[in-house]
Amino acid sequence: MDLRIINIFLTFTSILLLSINLQSCQNESIDQNYADNDSDGYYDLIDNCPFVANPGQIDTNSDGIGDMCSDQDDDGLIDAEDNCPSSFNPDQSDSDGDGIGDTCDLVDFTSLPCNNGFAGIYPCNGYDLIGYMSIEDLSLDSSGNNVRVNDSWGWKDPITEKEYAIVGLSSHTSFVDMSDPDNLKLVGILPTATVNSLWRDIKVYQNHAYIVSEAYEHGMQVFDLTRLRDVESMPVEFIADVNFKDFGRAHNIVINEESGYAYPVGNQDSGRNFVRCENEGGLFDGGPIFVNIQTPNAPFIEGGYEGSGYTHDAQVVTYNGPDNDYIGKEIFVGSNENSIDIVDITNKSKPQLISNIDYNNVSYTHQGWFTEDFKYFIVGDELDELSFGGNTRTLIFDLTDLDNPIFSFEYFGPTPAIDHNGYTVGNSYYLANYRAGMREIDISQIESKQINEVRFFDTYPENDNPNFTGAWSVYPYFESRNIVISDIWNGLFVVKKGN
Numbered sequence: 001m002d003l004r005i006i007n008i009f010l011t012f013t014s015i016l017l018l019s020i021n022l023q024s025c026q027n028e029s030i031d032q033n034y035a036d037n038d039s040d041g042y043y044d045l046i047d048n049c050p051f052v053a054n055p056g057q058i059d060t061n062s063d064g065i066g067d068m069c070s071d072q073d074d075d076g077l078i079d080a081e082d083n084c085p086s087s088f089n090p091d092q093s094d095s096d097g098d099g100i101g102d103t104c105d106l107v108d109f110t111s112l113p114c115n116n117g118f119a120g121i122y123p124c125n126g127y128d129l130i131g132y133m134s135i136e137d138l139s140l141d142s143s144g145n146n147v148r149v150n151d152s153w154g155w156k157d158p159i160t161e162k163e164y165a166i167v168g169l170s171s172h173t174s175f176v177d178m179s180d181p182d183n184l185k186l187v188g189i190l191p192t193a194t195v196n197s198l199w200r201d202i203k204v205y206q207n208h209a210y211i212v213s214e215a216y217e218h219g220m221q222v223f224d225l226t227r228l229r230d231v232e233s234m235p236v237e238f239i240a241d242v243n244f245k246d247f248g249r250a251h252n253i254v255i256n257e258e259s260g261y262a263y264p265v266g267n268q269d270s271g272r273n274f275v276r277c278e279n280e281g282g283l284f285d286g287g288p289i290f291v292n293i294q295t296p297n298a299p300f301i302e303g304g305y306e307g308s309g310y311t312h313d314a315q316v317v318t319y320n321g322p323d324n325d326y327i328g329k330e331i332f333v334g335s336n337e338n339s340i341d342i343v344d345i346t347n348k349s350k351p352q353l354i355s356n357i358d359y360n361n362v363s364y365t366h367q368g369w370f371t372e373d374f375k376y377f378i379v380g381d382e383l384d385e386l387s388f389g390g391n392t393r394t395l396i397f398d399l400t401d402l403d404n405p406i407f408s409f410e411y412f413g414p415t416p417a418i419d420h421n422g423y424t425v426g427n428s429y430y431l432a433n434y435r436a437g438m439r440e441i442d443i444s445q446i447e448s449k450q451i452n453e454v455r456f457f458d459t460y461p462e463n464d465n466p467n468f469t470g471a472w473s474v475y476p477y478f479e480s481r482n483i484v485i486s487d488i489w490n491g492l493f494v495v496k497k498g499n
Contacts, residue, residue, distance in 0.1 A: 038051055038053040049066030049070075054066045054068040067080040068080045071085075072085055074462060075089055083099060084134070088460070111129065111181075112128065114127055121461050122458055126455030126498055127438075127456070128496055129457070131182060131184045132184070132492065134490070135147050135148070135149060135169070135491050137184075137186060137491065138169060138491060139174070140235060146171075146196070148488050149167060149168070149486045149487060150170065150198060150472050150473075150488065152166065152168065152475050152492070153475055157228070158207070160229060162177060164176060165178055165184075168201065168202055168213075169200070170197060170198050170200070171191065172189040173190045173209070173211055175188055177228070177234075181496075184492070187231050187235060187236070188228070188235045188237060188238050189235065189237055189238065190211070190238045190239070193215065193221050197214045197215035197249075199214040199251055200215075201250075201253050205262065207225050207296070208223065208241075209222070210222055210262050211223065212249075212250040213250070214249045214268070215249060216248070217245070219245040219247060220243075220264060221240040221244070222244060222293075222297055223238065223241055241297050244291075248268065249267065250266055250267045251266025251267075251268075253265070254288070254315060255293070255316075259318060259330055261290060263289065263332070264288070264289045264291065265286070265289075265312065265314050265334070266313075285306035285310065286310030287306045287309065287310065288334070288345070290302045302349075305343055305345060308339075308353065309336060309337075310336065311341070312336065313334075313421075314333060315333050315369055316330065316332050317331055317374070318330055319331045321374025321399070322373075322374065322375055322400045323401055323402045323403075325403070332345045333368065333377060333399075335366055337364060338365055339356045339362075339365060340397060341355075342354040342399070342402055355403050357397065361388050364382045364383035366379075366382035366383075367420070367422065368422075370399075371446065372424060375398065375399065377397045377399050378397075378429055379394070379395040380394060380419035380421075380422055381395065382419065385416055385417070392416065392418070394431070395407070395410050396408045411451050413436070413453060416464060416465065417434050417464045418467070419431055419432075420433065420473065422474075423474065427443055428440050429443050430474045432474045432486075433470070433471060434460070434466075434468060434471060434472075435467055435470035436456070436458060436460070437471045437485065437487075438495070439455075441453050441454070457493070468488075469489055470487060471487050473486050481497065482496050483496065
C-alpha cells in the first residue's frame, strides 16, 4: 500500500478517535452540568428545588427556593404541604375544611380566649385573641408575595364611631374595619408612593392619615380617612389625597395633635447604614422636619432641627409636666441612636436644644414615650440584647427637670427578645417585643423604681430569641380597649384583656 495513503488513513483514524473522545467528554460534561435528578424537566442548575419534582417551579414567596423545598414560616412543613405557608401553624387547624389553614383564613377565625397560657397556638397571659388577619388578608394580592408587615396605628370615625386599624406593609398601607373584631374587614389599601420598603410609618391628625417610608423619594402620603365610610365593594385600591414630595424618604413620623404639626424624622436623600443610621445628606441632617398640617390636605414645611443629627424616632408634646419653665411649650424628645435629645421647638424658626443624656451599654437608642404625667421617659434600645446579651432591657429616665435629665433605673423582662416600639396608657406600658409579642408592664410604682410585667400576648409562638421578627408595633389607644398588634410575618392581631 502506498505510504502516503497509509499516513492519510492513520491521520483520519486519529482525528476520528479524538472526535469520539471529545464527544464523550462533552457528553460527560453535559450530563454533569445539566442533570435532572428529580426528572421534572428542569436541569438541576436552574431548578428551584432540584431533588423534589416540581415541574411548575412554584415559588410562592419568590425567595428562589421552590415551595416543595421551602418552609418560609419555619413550622416544620414544606410550603407545598402547608395549608398556611406564610404563618407559623404546626397544628394545621382548618375549621371549615376548605384547605386554607385557620391562621390564613379569615372566614375560619373565631375568638380565642386565653386558657391555660394559650390562645390557640399563641402563648398568652390575660389577653384573648379577638381578631386576626394574615398578610394575605391584608393585601389585594392573595398570595402576599414578598410582603411584610411593619407599623400600625388607629383611627375612630367620629360619625360612625367605627374603629379602624391602619397597618403598614412593605408594599402598601391597609385600612381595616374593626367594628366586628371577629370578622375584620379589609376596606382597602393605599399603595406605596414609589417602591416597596420594609419601613413604613403612620400617624393620624384631623381624620387624615400621614404616611412616610424609607422607600426612595417616597415623601409623605396624606389620606382622608373619612373616605373609608363610602366604600361599598370592599376591598378597593385607593390613591392618596396628597403626595407631599418636599422631602424624600423618612424612617418615621411624629404628630403633635395639639399643635397641628407633623415631624418626619430620619429623613435621607441617599440612604443610610442600617446599624448606625449614618445620615448621608438628609434634610436637616436626618433630624425632625417641621411640617405644618393645620390644614390637613395642604402641608408645608416651616423649618427643621439639625443640631442633634439623625433622629430615629421621637415624641412631641405640648408640655404640661413638672418643669414650670416649659409649661405650654412644644417639646421634642428624640431617640437619636446613642442618646436622648430634648429640644424646645415652639419657635419653628429657632429651635433650642434643652439637654441630652446617654446611658451605659448604649447600642441603639431606638424609641421612647413619656408617662402621662411627663415625669418619666421610657426608652428601648433595639440592639443591646444582641450586643450585650441578657433579657429585654427597658430604660427609665427622670425628666422632672428637662434641663437636667437623670437616668433612673432599668427593667429586665422575662425573655431575651428584642424590644421595639412602646407606648403608655395610664399606669401601663405596652411594648412590642418582637418575638415575645406584646408585653404589658405595670408602671404604677415607677417612682419607687419598681415596674413589672402583668400580661402578654405572644404573636410569634416558635421562640423568644433576639431576632428581628415578630411584633413590630402596638396601638393601645382605642376607647374599646381593643389593642392592635402588627406582626412582621404573621399579620394583624387584635387582642383584649380577658375577664
